Each structure stands twice: as structure tokens, then as C-alpha cells.
Amino acid sequence: MKGTYLGEFEEVVLLAVAIRTGDAYGAAVVHEIEQQLGRTVNLGAVHTALYRLEEKGLVKSEMGGATPERGGRSKRLYVVTAAGRRALEEIRQLRNQMWETIPKIAWS
Amino acid sequence: MSMPKQNIPPRWATWLLQCFCPAHRANEMEGDLTELFEMRVKLSGLRQARWRYVQDVFSLLRPSLLKSKPDAYPNPSHTDMLRTYITIAFRNLAKNRTYSAINIVGLSVGMTTAILIGLWMWDELSYNQYHHHYDRIARVMQHQSYNGTTSTTLATPLPMRAALQSEHAGEFTHIASSSWTEDHILSAGEKKISRKGNCVEPDFPSMMSLRIIKGTATGLDNPSSALLSASVAEALFGGEDPINKTIRVDSKDYFKVTGIYEDLPYNTEFRDVTFLLPWKYFLAETPWVKRSETNWSNNSFLLLVQIAPNTTFEKVSAKIEKIKARHAKEEARFDPKAFLHPMSRWHLHSEWENGAAVRGRIQFVWLFGIIGGFVLLLACINFMNLSTARSQKRAKEVGVRKAVGSRRSQLIAQFLSESIMVAMFAFVLGLLMVQVLLPWFNHIADKQITFPWGDHQSWLIGLGFTFVTGILAGSYPALYLSGFRPVKVLTGAGASLRMQAGRFAALSRQTLVIVQFTVSITLVIGTLVVLGQIRHAKNRPVGFDRSGLLSVDMNTPDLLATSRAFRHDLLQTGAAINLAKSSSPAAEVWSSDASFSWPGKDPAQLGDLGTVGITHEYGRTVNWQIREGRDFSPDFPTDSLAMVINESAARFMGLKEAVGTRVQWNGAAYTIIGVVHDIITGSPFMPVQPAVFMLREDWASFIHIRLNPALTAADAISKLEPVFKKYNPGSPFEYKFASEEYDRKFRTEERIGQLATTFASLAIFISCLGLFGLASFFAEQRRKEIGIRKVLGASVASLWKMLSKDFLILVTIACLVAMPIAYYVMHDWLQHYTYRITISWWIFAVTIFGAMVITLITVSFQAVKAALLNPVKSLQNE
Numbered sequence: 001m002k003g004t005y006l007g008e009f010e011e012v013v014l015l016a017v018a019i020r021t022g023d024a025y026g027a028a029v030v031h032e033i034e035q036q037l038g039r040t041v042n043l044g045a046v047h048t049a050l051y052r053l054e055e056k057g058l059v060k061s062e063m064g065g066a067t068p069e070r071g072g073r074s075k076r077l078y079v080v081t082a083a084g085r086r087a088l089e090e091i092r093q094l095r096n097q098m099w100e101t102i103p104k105i106a107w108s
Numbered sequence: 109m110s111m112p113k114q115n116i117p118p119r120w121a122t123w124l125l126q127c128f129c130p131a132h133r134a135n136e137m138e139g140d141l142t143e144l145f146e147m148r149v150k151l152s153g154l155r156q157a158r159w160r161y162v163q164d165v166f167s168l169l170r171p172s173l174l175k176s177k178p179d180a181y182p183n184p185s186h187t188d189m190l191r192t193y194i195t196i197a198f199r200n201l202a203k204n205r206t207y208s209a210i211n212i213v214g215l216s217v218g219m220t221t222a223i224l225i226g227l228w229m230w231d232e233l234s235y236n237q238y239h240h241h242y243d244r245i246a247r248v249m250q251h252q253s254y255n256g257t258t259s260t261t262l263a264t265p266l267p268m269r270a271a272l273q274s275e276h277a278g279e280f281t282h283i284a285s286s287s288w289t290e291d292h293i294l295s296a297g298e299k300k301i302s303r304k305g306n307c308v309e310p311d312f313p314s315m316m317s318l319r320i321i322k323g324t325a326t327g328l329d330n331p332s333s334a335l336l337s338a339s340v341a342e343a344l345f346g347g348e349d350p351i352n353k354t355i356r357v358d359s360k361d362y363f364k365v366t367g368i369y370e371d372l373p374y375n376t377e378f379r380d381v382t383f384l385l386p387w388k389y390f391l392a393e394t395p396w397v398k399r400s401e402t403n404w405s406n407n408s409f410l411l412l413v414q415i416a417p418n419t420t421f422e423k424v425s426a427k428i429e430k431i432k433a434r435h436a437k438e439e440a441r442f443d444p445k446a447f448l449h450p451m452s453r454w455h456l457h458s459e460w461e462n463g464a465a466v467r468g469r470i471q472f473v474w475l476f477g478i479i480g481g482f483v484l485l486l487a488c489i490n491f492m493n494l495s496t497a498r499s500q501k502r503a504k505e506v507g508v509r510k511a512v513g514s515r516r517s518q519l520i521a522q523f524l525s526e527s528i529m530v531a532m533f534a535f536v537l538g539l540l541m542v543q544v545l546l547p548w549f550n551h552i553a554d555k556q557i558t559f560p561w562g563d564h565q566s567w568l569i570g571l572g573f574t575f576v577t578g579i580l581a582g583s584y585p586a587l588y589l590s591g592f593r594p595v596k597v598l599t600g601a602g603a604s605l606r607m608q609a610g611r612f613a614a615l616s617r618q619t620l621v622i623v624q625f626t627v628s629i630t631l632v633i634g635t636l637v638v639l640g641q642i643r644h645a646k647n648r649p650v651g652f653d654r655s656g657l658l659s660v661d662m663n664t665p666d667l668l669a670t671s672r673a674f675r676h677d678l679l680q681t682g683a684a685i686n687l688a689k690s691s692s693p694a695a696e697v698w699s700s701d702a703s704f705s706w707p708g709k710d711p712a713q714l715g716d717l718g719t720v721g722i723t724h725e726y727g728r729t730v731n732w733q734i735r736e737g738r739d740f741s742p743d744f745p746t747d748s749l750a751m752v753i754n755e756s757a758a759r760f761m762g763l764k765e766a767v768g769t770r771v772q773w774n775g776a777a778y779t780i781i782g783v784v785h786d787i788i789t790g791s792p793f794m795p796v797q798p799a800v801f802m803l804r805e806d807w808a809s810f811i812h813i814r815l816n817p818a819l820t821a822a823d824a825i826s827k828l829e830p831v832f833k834k835y836n837p838g839s840p841f842e843y844k845f846a847s848e849e850y851d852r853k854f855r856t857e858e859r860i861g862q863l864a865t866t867f868a869s870l871a872i873f874i875s876c877l878g879l880f881g882l883a884s885f886f887a888e889q890r891r892k893e894i895g896i897r898k899v900l901g902a903s904v905a906s907l908w909k910m911l912s913k914d915f916l917i918l919v920t921i922a923c924l925v926a927m928p929i930a931y932y933v934m935h936d937w938l939q940h941y942t943y944r945i946t947i948s949w950w951i952f953a954v955t956i957f958g959a960m961v962i963t964l965i966t967v968s969f970q971a972v973k974a975a976l977l978n979p980v981k982s983l984q985n986e
Contacts, residue, residue: 026140031147040160043140044167051172066139069146073139 006058006087012037013049014088017059017078025064025075026050050078058084115154117145117161120568125165128174137168162564189518190525197526207498207881211491212533214877215577218487219538221870223570224549225480227542227557231375232473235455238376240317241414244281246421246448248272248411250432251463253443254702254714258463263407266400268446271431272413279424282311282414287390289380293664293839295356296344300840303340305383307390315414316378319370323351327366331388334363337371340382357385359664359838361393374556377454404436413448421448472860479867482627484577486871489620490878491581495527496617497885502585503592510594519590527582528575535574552862554855618918621882624875625922626929629959631868633930634937636951638861641793641938642854644945650850651787651796652694653731656815657846658825659693662808666836677831678813683824685816688726689808691719694846695853697789697799704800706761706771717757718789718797721804727752727784729814730846737767737782740803744781748803752782757798771800778802792853793941812846821845876966879915883967887911887974895979904975911971912964919963923956 006014016032017024026047033041053059064077080088122138129137141164148157201208236242249262269285287307294301312318313325313335327333334355341350350365357363363385372379391397400406415424425447432444449458459468506519542559550557560566662668678684692698697718704717724747727739735755740747751771758766769780786796815824825843832841887894894907931947938944 026136027143027147030140030144042167043137043144043164044170044173047137047140047168048170048172063136067143069143070139071142073135073142075139076136 006091007049009045010049010053011088011091013046014053014058014080014084017050017053018080018085018088021079022077024078027070027075029078053084054078056083057081058087115146115149115157117141118158120565121162121165125168128169130174133173137173141165189521193522193525194529196522197529200526201530204498206884207494208530210877210881211494211530212537214490214874215487215531215534215581216537216541217870217874218484219534219573219577220541220545221867222480222484223538223542224545225476227559228549228553228555229473229477229480231555231557232456232469235375236377236451238317238373239315239451241315242451244417245315245412245414245451246424247451247454248413248428248446249449250407251443251445251447251460253463254716255712258443260460260463261407262410262449264409264411264446265404265407265432265436266397266409267402267404267435268431269409269411270401271435272411272428275431276424276427279416279419279427280413281416282315282412284309284311284315284412285387286312286410286412287387288410289378291661291663291842292383293358294340294344294383295359295838296353299344300838301340301343302840302842303343303382304380305385306378306381307385307387309387311414312384312412313367313369315412318372321368321370322349323365323367325367325369327364328384328386329388330366331386331392332361332363333366333386335367335369335384336365337382338368339371341365341368356838359666359836361389363389377451404432404439415448421450424448476863479631482631483867483871483874486624486627486874486878488577488581489624490874490881491527491530491577492584493617493620493878494881494885495581496584496588497882498585503589506589506592507594510592516590520586523586523590524579524582527586528578531574531578531581534577535570539570552859552866554859617882621879621915621918622922622925624878625919625959626926628868628871628875629923629926629955630930630933631864631871632955632958633926633951634934635861635864635868636955637930637934637938637945637947638857638864640945640951641941642857642861645792645857645941645943646854648788648792648943649785650695651732651785652846654694654845654847654850656817656821657694657730658813658815658828658843659846659849660811660813660832660841660843662689662811664836664839666838667811668808674831674835677834678828681827681831683816683819683827684813686725686729686814688729688812689723689805690726690810690812691721691804691807693810693844693849694730694812695788695850697797700797701773704771704773706763706769708762717753717760718799720799720801721807722801723805723808724803726801726812729812730787731814732787733785735783735785737780739782746779747781749776749778750781750803751778752784752801753780754784754796754799754801755786756796757800758783760798788850790853792850793857793943795942813843872962876962879963879966880970883911883915883970886914887970891974891977891982894974894977895982898975898979899983904972907975908968908971911974912967915963915967916960919959923959927952 012033013029016029016036019036020028020032026043029046029050030041030043033039033046050059050061054061058081059078060081061076061078064075066072066074122141125137125141126134141161144164145157145161148160239245247262248264248268249260250264251258251260253259266285269283272280273283286309289304289306291302291304294303306312308328310326310328312328313320318325318335321338323335325335327335334357336344336350336355344350344355345353350368353365354362355365372381391401400408413424415421428446428448431446433440445463456470456473457465457468459466509519539559546557546559549555660667675687678687697720699720700716700718702714702716722740724740724742727734737752740750740752744750753761753766761769763769763780766780766783770777771780772778784801789797789799813828815821819827825841828843829841890911897907934947938947
């Protein structure tokens with residue numbers, strides 16, 4: 001298989017998980033994406049993406065502690081796996097590669 | 109307005125989440141939702157946060173998140189499959205245009221009806237809820253017994269108010285006497301308008317939670333200030349600030365405007381109260397009211413109370429029950445019982461019979477609710493019938509899909525998405541129809557309903573309702589057909605298939621058609637009875653000549669003082685050929701007196717006769733018909749002690765020779781000089797009230813004018829107007845046509861008639877639509893059979909007979925079921941009216957005949973089409 005295909009939204013979510021290392025869970029990811037990208041994100045979309053990423057082995061999760069602002073409910077904490085990191089780097093590298101092959105003439 | 113209690117997310121959304129969320133996911137999802145909510149409240153406010161919360165809950169409704177097994181592999185192709193289902197559903201709908209159109213139109217008509225009736229019921233049930241203290245307000249009412257029957261009135265004697273205040277003060281937080289809502293002339297400068305209003309005690313505004321826009325509500329403490337509703341203030345003062353401006357009421361007294369309140373909504377008891385005057389003024393200016401302050405026998409006043417928070421209506425009612433009997437010994441013989449009638453029951457539960465509450469208006473709410481449910485049911489039955497009928501055709505498709513590897517759940521999803529899609533289309537179409545029909549509906553139902561487009565709760569109900577309809581209608585093909593074994597279907601075991609699906613399905617379809625037609629026929633019979641009853645009452649001899657009779661309310665002092673000159677001037681215009689004054693409108697009797705006595709009167713009987721004061725010309729003006737004796741005449745000076753009575757009075761008094769009888773009343777002897785044919789009073793469905801007419805110009809409050817028939821009404825009125833302006837400069841010229849006033853008496857019945865006609869037509873329409881669909885389906889199913897029969901020599905007529913017969917049998921059964929039901933229900937309804945029709949056989953005959961004809965027309969179209977088809981075409985492909 002030629003690398004795992006990552007959707008644009010999955011990529012954003014994976015990046016957000018990486019940014020919030022140690023404190024990445026549904027609401028935190030929503031918050032992070034809304035702050036960084038300034039776009040409105042649905043919780044359902046984020047959860048679906050996290051789920052799928054976990055199935056693809058790009059993140060792994062464990063249950064974390066509860067805090068009062070969550071009404072005492074616990075959270076599922078995600079961390080990026082080695083495969084996840086590789087996938088991100090691959091994407092970045094592919095993008096850079098493509099950037100570099102754009103001829104100057106394209107920006108007229 | 110209501111203070112924000114706590115920043116909590118919408119509870120129903122949380123509940124929804126808990127409904128669908130699998131247990132192992134619930135904790136983290138709820139946690140995330142709560143955290144985001146708290147954050148958003150701080151960032152962008154409560155509204156935004158709540159809205160986003162709802163969005164998030166819905167966004168969590170995803171197949172991949174809903175799997176109940178924690179480690180199950182979510183199906184990545186789920187959304188793709190959904191798209192496929194929808195595509196296929198679309199293609200199926202487009203392929204069978206007739207079926208789809210019948211389904212969608214039928215269902216949307218049913219939904220439109222259900223939505224309209226739902227809105228109407230909601231409006232009825234939420235009546236009076238505008239008032240904050242709605243569940244603690246009551247009016248004081250009384251039961252009293254006369255001649256062995258108990259009557260119930262909401263008029264109380266005036267001293268009761270003071271007695272409640274002094275003896276039971278602890279039970280009430282507010283007590284307010286009020287006058288009845290009546291028309292008055294309001295003027296400010298040159299502006300003059302006629303509006304309805306009440307004189308009330310100062311507690312009224314806070315009790316009814318009037319929303320004060322400008323000024324204060326305290327003005328009612330002062331006898332010369334007034335509160336106006338916003339619309340009246342606007343009409344009198346336009347854009348100016350009305351506070352402290354002066355208005356004049358009925359061209360008499362001046363009031364200072366001290367407060368403006370928000371107009372009361374249409375669905376409250378006090379919707380007509382557009383201004384308030386102080387009770388103190390009413391008391392001071394109206395001598396008979398002043399005299400009533402100590403009179404326990406005059407039941408003429410409205411008394412409103414708000415009970416204290418620590419008590420109940422029942423407890424207070426028990427305490428005040430004997431209050432009148434205690435204070436007024438002479439009234440005790442009527443066994444008066446005071447009680448509280450709570451505001452929440454005023455609108456729907458205000459009918460009394462012999463001292464007990466009876467059904468009242470609430471029965472219409474349930475009746476229409478049931479009808480709405482039935483019409484929707486009819487539409488759903490069509491839907492089910494057509495989809496099951498058609499689903500047999502799709503058995504092959506099911507077989508192929510299964511053979512290729514579809515799972516049963518996927519087939520179910522396919523069928524359900526089709527039916528839900530149809531329901532969705534129907535819902536959208538239904539909403540459009542509701543929007544278009546609302547003005548008309550409001551007109552015939554006397555409402556001001558608007559569709560709550562902005563209310564997300566009603567949308568949720570609507571969507572849920574659509575889903576349920578879709579799932580219900582799609583359940584049969586979904587569950588039954590998806591269970592087929594592909595081997596059986598595909599090996600061409602057509603016969604066994606028909607054994608499997610045909611027998612039961614056909615039987616249930618037939619039952620459903622019978623149910624449909626039973627409902628439709630019942631509604632049609634009901635409608636015919638209602639319309640017949642209205643026509644019956646309209647054809648009843650009225651007893652006077654309504655056309656060209658005009659009446660003017662003499663509510664200003666200028667008109668009361670009118671003279672011979674006024675009369676002369678009116679006649680001089682040529683527009684009026686006669687005029688007279690009286691104390692009640694032409695088809696009403698507004699007062700009665702119980703103290704008449706006549707020879708042969710049973711001493712135990714109360715002589716309660718309606719009393720009307722008239723002038724000499726009254727009889728000739730309204731054109732009443734003398735049956736015996738003579739009319740009043742200026743040639744007989746003794747007529748000041750004479751009476752004309754109506755036929756009902758003659759019967760009531762038990763007089764054989766009425767003319768010449770002497771009647772004792774108020775210490776004087778009156779001679780009956782004439783008996784007139786009954787003029788219908790009150791409801792045209794009820795017996796005419798026994799009444800006596802006497803010459804009493806001083807009682808007069810209406811002027812009746814007989815217009816010159818040679819002129820058009822508009823011409824006549826334009827000629828009369830200057831005379832009224834001359835003699836009554838203070839008020840606008842307001843008049844009523846007797847014919848219109850009379851027609852008003854039929855309004856409730858006509859409203860029922862119109863609604864019933866509408867619903868019955870809809871039911872017939874939906875049923876026929878279903879019949880049409882089924883007929884075309886059967887015709888198509890039997891195409892080969894028809895082809896073979898034709899080849900063997902069957903005529904078109906015999907084929908038509910063959911195809912129509914089955915349906916006629918079903919409709920006949922429906923008629924047989926519907927007739928007794930309709931008879932029973934309508935017989936019961938007619939008992940409300942004394943003057944009523946008997947349900948005659950021709951109503952049933954006409955309905956059955958009509959149903960047969962409509963069935964034949966509907967079915968024939970398809971049957972003839974099938975019978976005319978060239979057999980070569982239907983037989984060639986095998």
C-alpha cells in the first residue's frame with residue numbers, strides 16, 4: 001500500500017492532536033482548530049476523524065482524568081503514534097516537493 | 109423577560125444524545141459537549157452556545173459513532189450506501205410518476221389538514237395563557253334555581269364584592285369588579301372612533317398582567333383617568349405621546365390618559381378590551397349601578413378574583429358558596445350558590461346544564477382532533493396500500509439484490525429511505541399549502557394563527573412526524589419483502605409468491621379501503637346533516653322583515669334627547685320610510701322581569717317574561733305580523749297601559765283568549781291588546797323567548813329605520829348621515845343592518861359547516877386518490893388476463909364490469925359500516941338544538957349514491973383504459 005491516504009480534515013485533526021500533546025481530546029481539538037483556522041467545526045466531525053485515525057493506527061488513545069468543567073466526566077486522550085508522525089511528515093514532504101517543482105512562470 | 113435561571117444547555121438535546129449514544133461513548137461525548145458549551149457561553153453568549161450545542165449533538169448522530177460494540181470496525185462505505193439508497197429511491201420515484209404523485213399529493217393533503225387542525229387545537233388549548241396569573245384567576249359565578257331547574261350565570265350582585273373583601277380577604281390577592289365589554293365612542297380633538305372597553309377596579313391591570321408600555325397602571329384609582337391599549341392610542345393620537353392628553357368618552361365626560369398597555373392577543377378572553385376606565389367613574393355616573401351597591405337581587409356584574417398562593421379554587425369555592433344566602437334572606441328561595449370558575453377553563457369548559465358543567469367547546473377541540481387524525485390516517489393508508497401493492501412487483505428486484513449479496517438490513521434501509529423521502533416531499537408540499545391556506549383558514553375559524561416558522565421545537569415535531577409517517581408507510585415492504593428467499597423469487601415460482609404475499613396483503617388492502625371509505629362517508633353524512641340543520645334554521649320564519657332595516661345604537665346623550673324634529677328630518681330625506689325606538693335590537697330581548705301575574709297563573713310558577721320597550725311606530729317599522737287584536741296606536745291614549753305579547757308568551761301564560769286579558773305588573777294593570785307572530789330571539793335554533801312589548805320611550809336605546817326600498821342602501825345611508833351628524837355631532841354615524849345582525853347568529857354553526865365541508869371533501873379526495881392508484885395497479889397486474897379474455901371474445905363492457913365490481917363491493921361494505929356510526933354521532937349533535945331537523949333517509953341515499961358514482965368514475969378510468977388495450981401488446985412478450 002502506497003502510504004495511508006489522509007483526508008484534509010483528518011490531517012488538520014492529526015496536527016491538532018500533535019499540537020496539544022498530552023492534552024488532546026475531542027473538545028480540545030475542536031477548540032484548537034477553531035482558534036488556529038478560524039473555522040467552525042462540529043464535534044461529531046472531530047470525533048469521527050479521531051476514530052478513523054485510530055483505526056488507521058495514526059493515533060492511539062486512553063481514558064484520561066475528569067475535570068469539574070466537564071461536569072465530572074472523563075475524557076479520551078489521544079496521542080500521535082509513530083505511524084501518525086510518519087504520515088504527517090510524508091504529507092509535508094510531498095507538499096514541499098510539489099512546491100519546489102512549480103515553475104516561476106506560474107505566478108505571472 | 110423571564111430571568112435567565114442558569115446557563116444550561118437545551119435539555120432536550122442532552123436527552124436526544126442519551127437516546128442514541130452508545131454507552132461506551134457517552135461519557136467522553138457528554139464531557140466534550142459540556143466543556144465546549146461552558147467555553148462558548150463565555151466567548152459568544154448563551155444563545156450562540158446553546159445553538160452550537162444542538163448542532164454538535166446532531167453532528168454526533170453518525171453511523172460510525174453509533175456502533176454499539178466498542179471495537180467494531182465502522183463501515184467506511186456507510187455514507188456511500190446512503191447516497192446509493194437515495195439515488196435509487198429517486199429513480200424509482202421518477203420511474204413511477206403516477207404512483208409517486210398520488211403518494212406525495214395524497215400524503216401532503218393529509219399532512220396539511222393535520223397541521224392546520226394541530227395549529228387550531230394549539231390555539232384553543234393555549235387560550236388565555238397570555239395572563240401570567242392565568243392559573244390563579246377566576247370569575248365568581250352563581251348557580252340559582254327557578255321553577256325546579258338550576259341556571260348558572262356569571263353575573264353577580266354588586267354587594268358580593270364588598271362581602272368577599274370583608275369576610276374572606278385572606279383568600280384573595282386581588283378582587284376586581286368589571287363592567288361588561290361594550291362599544292363606546294372615544295374622541296380626541298377631531299378624531300372620533302368607536303371601540304370596546306370596560307370600566308374596572310384598580311386591581312385589574314396587575315391581575316391580568318397588562319404590559320404597560322408608557323405611563324403607569326395606577327390611574328384607575330382616580331375617577332377621571334383612562335388606560336388605552338397601544339392600538340387605540342395610535343388611532344387617537346397618531347405618533348404623538350398620548351400620556352396626559354385628554355379624551356372624551358361617549359361625547360360626555362373627559363379623561364386624562366395615564367397609561368398605555370400592549371394590545372391583548374387575539375386568543376384571550378379580554379381580546380376586545382381596548383381601553384379601561386375607572387370603576388369609580390362608572391359607579392358615580394350611572395345611577396342604577398350606584399343603587400345596586402346594596403342590592404343583592406340585581407345580578408348584573410362581572411367579578412374577577414385572583415386567589416392567594418396558599419389556597420385552591422375548590423377550597424375558596426366551598427367557603428364562599430353560601431355568601432349570598434347569608435346576606436340576602438329573600439334570595440334564599442332560589443338557593444344561590446357562588447363558586448369560582450378558573451380562567452384556565454373559561455374558554456373550553458363554560459357550558460352548564462342544570463348546575464353541572466357539561467362538555468362545552470372542548471368537544472370541538474377533540475372532534476376536530478379526531479377528524480384531523482382520521483384524514484391523516486386516510487393518507488397514510490393510501491401510502492401503505494400503494495407501496496404494498498407495488499412491492500410485489502419489486503419482489504424480483506429483492507431477489508436479485510439478495511443473490512448479488514445484499515444484506516437484509518440494507519434492503520430494509522433501501523425501502524425505508526424511499527418512503528421517508530416521499531414523506532419529506534409531502535411535508536414540504538404540506539407546509540407550502542399551510543402557508544397558502546392559513547389566511548382562509550383563519551377567516552373561517554375566526555383566528556389569527558400564524559405558523560411558528562421560528563420555533564425549532566415545532567420543526568422537530570414536524571420532522572419527527574414526517575419520519576414516523578415514512579417509517580410506518582414503508583414498514584410493510586421493508587420488513588416483509590426483505591424476508592423473501594431469493595431462490596423462490598428467482599426460480600419463477602410466481603404462484604408460490606402470490607401465495608406468500610398476495611392473499612394476506614390483498615385482504616388487508618381491502619380492509620384499509622373499507623376503513624377509508626367508512627371515514628369519508630361518515631364525514632359526508634355529518635356534513636350534510638350540519639348543512640341541512642343550518643338551512644333548516646335559516647328558513648325558519650323570522651317574524652319580521654330583515655331587509656332594508658337599519659339600527660343605530662343610541663349610546664350618546666345627544667341621541668337620547670332627540671326630538672320630533674329629528675324624526676321629521678330623517679323622514680324628510682326620503683331615505684327612511686319609517687322609524688321607531690326600542691330597548692333591544694330587533695331580533696333580541698335583552699331584559700326580562702319575573703313579577704308579572706295574570707288570571708289563572710300557577711302561584712308556584714315564576715312569571716319571567718322578556719320585556720321590550722318600544723314606540724308607537726315599532727311594529728310598522730320592523731313589519732311584525734299581528735295575529736290577534738291590534739297594534740299600538742296613537743289614537744288610543746290608554747295604550748300607555750297596554751301590552752302586545754308574542755305567541756310564545758300567550759302559550760307560556762296559558763291564555764286562550766289573550767286579547768283583553770289584564771296583566772298585573774309593578775302595581776299597575778295592563779291590558780293585552782294584541783298578539784304578534786314570534787320574532788326569533790336569541791339563537792334561531794332555540795325556542796322563542798316569551799316577551800311582552802310596552803310603550804316605553806324612556807327605555808329606548810336603539811333607533812330602527814326602515815329604508816326606502818326605491819333607493820340603494822348606500823344612497824339611503826349617505827342621505828341619513830347628515831341628519832345624524834346634525835343631531836349627534838359628537839359621534840361617528842354607526843349603523844347595523846338587521847339582516848347582517850341576524851346572519852351573525854349562524855356564525856358558529858356556519859363555521860362548523862364550512863370546516864366540515866372542507867374536511868369531508870378532503871377525505872373523499874384522498875380516498876379517491878387511493879382508489880385510483882389501486883385500480884390502476886390491479887388493472888396493470890391483470891393485464892395478461894385481460895388480454896386473454898379479449899382474445900377469447902370478452903366485450904369492453906364485461907371487462908369494465910369485472911374490474912369495477914370488486915371496488916363497488918368494498919364501498920358498499922363501507923357504507924353499511926358508516927351509516928349507523930354517522931347516525932349515532934349526528935343524532936347526538938342535533939340534541940343541542942331545540943329547533944332541529946330529523947335525519948332523513950335521503951341523506952343516506954344521496955351519500956351512498958354519490959359514493960358509488962365517484963367510485964365508478966375513479967375506477968372506470970383505469971378499467972376502461974385496461975380493457976381498451978390492444979391484447980397483442982399485453983401478450984406479446986412471453
